[in-house]
Amino acid sequence: MAAGLFIGLMSGTSLDGVDGVLFDAVRLAVTGHVHTPFAPALRDELLALNTPGPNELHRAALAANAVARTYADLVAQLLEATATPRGQVRAIGAHGQTVRHRPGGVEGYTTQLLNGALLAEQAGIDVVCDLRSRDVAAGGQGAPLVPAFHRAVFGAAGEDVAVLNLGGIANLSLLYADGRTGGFDTGPANCLMDGWIARHRGAAFDADGAWAASGRVHADLLSALLAEPWFALPPPKSTGRDLFHLDWLDTKRLPGLAPEDVQATLLELSALTVAQALQRQMPAASRVVVCGGGARNGALLRRLGELLAGICVQTSAVHGLPVDQVEAAAFAWLAHRFVERQPGNLPAVTGAAGPRLLGALYPAWV
Ligand SMILES: Nc1ncnc2c1ncn2[C@@H]1O[C@H](COP(=O)(O)OP(=O)(O)O)[C@@H](O)[C@H]1O
Ligand SMILES: [Mg+2]
Structure with missing residues (x-):
């Protein structure tokens, strides 16, 4: 397995879709990029889930599944476009879709919708996701992580x-x-x-x-x-x-x-x-x-x-980094930090009590 190859998946607040990159964490270079728009119905639902509404738990779970499938499709496209066997990718750093961001205080939390288990199941690659919560748990803003x-x-x-x-x-x-x-x-x-x-x-x-x-x-x-x-x-x-x-x-x-x-x-x-x-x-x-x-x-x-x-x-x-690849590359880099057991946050930036290992791992194990 090439130790330095990671995939970064970023879908930001614009809700325009997902940017995915294949990233060489040793050379700090992107070697492939794919953008996938969200299906219009998913985009509408993600937008709606940004504000309180009825039956949120169920709707959020369905949306998290749909985000995972969109991410998995992108991973498949990226591997095909770059002729990369999935076994060569050490891990995917997946942001998920932020629908609530309320850091601070004892009630602080941040929610990025993504079914990490489903993404690991479909991609067959280790998935590192939920990258912001640990920083928030340590009293930080959970952002920016880049x-x-x-x-x-x-x-x-x-x-x-x-x-x-x-x-x-x-x-x-x-x-x-x-x-x-x-x-x-x-x-x-x-x-x-x-x-x-x-x-x-x-x-x-x-x-x-x-x-x-x-x-x-x-x-x-x-x-x-x-x-x-x-x-x-x-x-x-x-x-x-x-x-x-x-x-x-x-x-x-x-x-x-x-x-x-x-x-x-x-x-x-x-x-x-x-x-x-x-x-x-x-x-x-x-x-x-x-x-x-x-x-x-x-x-x-x-x-x-x-x-x-x-x-x-x-x-x-x-x-050397096109404008739509930088954020996705950052999340590939954060997955690399996780794998290396290195902190991903900067406490001076986020306000967290200290450096923390960011992310939750869904191992591929296939
Ligand atoms: N050609 C363009 N002219 C003006 N704005 C653009 C253009 N292409 C993209 N954008 C803007 O960039 C946004 C997407 O940027 P992106 O970096 O993906 O944001 P996010 O990380 O929030 O998803 C679009 O919603 C749009 O507002
Ligand atoms: Mg975007």
């Missing part, structure tokens, strides 16, 4: 580098020149823009940010959105659809605004909250490496470039 991986791949000696992942939610990893690593969520990246364009135009996302670019930022709406107390909280902090959803937007929205102006304002909110967080937490940043699907939003990247004038804004592709 900064340690970002440090390993994008860290540069003598330079303050930030890594910005623009998924449904935006998160920053701060790789300080002196060796410290920070990381936290900054707020919505795509989730509100996705929801708004879906409601008004029936599109899954605002391609290249073109619709947002056709509107004008509305100053009063922007102020109302920025007044959300979560933005002013200091790190460590994480968030998700629990807070940032269309109902939240509807409570702030002023009547009579043109839909494209709302979209322009949502794009401005994403860019501004990232820029403000970066200026506060890493004022000497020389470079921002951008990844996630939002890196394909030209209008968002242009606006970030304006707000971060003087800082080099580049995508992860410059470093």
